[in-house]
């Protein structure tokens with residue numbers, strides 16, 4: 001099936017690499033136009049060039065409200081916002097510093113809050129879909145991911161609060177979260193780089209997925225297409241797991 005997002009104007013944060021780039025590629029393949037928002041201008045511009053006229057890069061650091069306001073001031077209409085930008089800080093309650101914890105929250109939680117809040121003027125007139133990239137770590141805790149667990153749990157619940165508000169207001173805006181298991185992207189490489197024993201960490205990731213491998217970015221992008229499309233019109237406030245059976 002193609003053209004499932006025909007004519008939709010979409011905005012993907014963290015769209016320059018990993019899951020965001022896979023989502024941007026699929027969205028364009030399904031007929032959408034895509035604004036790729038990221039702090040990595042080189043990778044974002046390169047992807048926009050690869051995707052041709054349907055894609056444009058915008059420099060955005062999701063931590064900063066003034067940047068969101070300036071970016072959305074140039075957007076008359078947005079049908080789909082994917083709050084995907086995120087980082088992962090490895091460490092337990094004993095390891096992680098307050099500064100690291102706050103940094104994780106600034107990107108993974110404050111970024112989602114600001115995007116969901118300030119997109120509304122460009123979305124409420126016609127309705128739309130907000131897709132928040134949480135994680136399996138947002139519903140199941142691990143000892144060595146205190147900051148990431150807390151941040152992604154906040155995203156999971158913020159999604160439901162927004163979904164209820166939008167439904168009560170009759171905005172026609174849906175808000176859902178995606179919960180990937182370990183998907184092989186740059187983020188996994190960055191997490192392994194923080195570990196004393198990266199190979200053991202990787203083997204541990206594989207072992208927690210009954211399917212017996214890590215996921216692929218395209219497998220998460222497929223879920224994003226469903227949630228962005230009108231096929232999911234009766235779906236809001238829900239958690240969508242793409243985790244190779246990890247949560248069974």
Ligand SMILES: NC(=O)c1ccc[n+]([C@@H]2O[C@H](COP(=O)([O-])OP(=O)(O)OC[C@H]3O[C@@H](n4cnc5c(N)ncnc54)[C@H](O)[C@@H]3O)[C@@H](O)[C@H]2O)c1
Nearest residue numbers: 014017018019039061062085086135180182183185186187
């Ligand atoms: N890869 C996984 O296994 C996995 C699993 C579950 C959830 N997730 C979530 O999926 C999302 C994407 O992860 P990924 O694996 O593609 O990571 P990635 O590191 O490959 O890509 C993240 C992107 O976000 C951008 N970014 C970082 N900070 C930013 C900021 N302040 N403002 C704007 N952009 C910023 C980066 O430049 C990068 O392009 C994250 O929210 C992550 O927590 C990933």
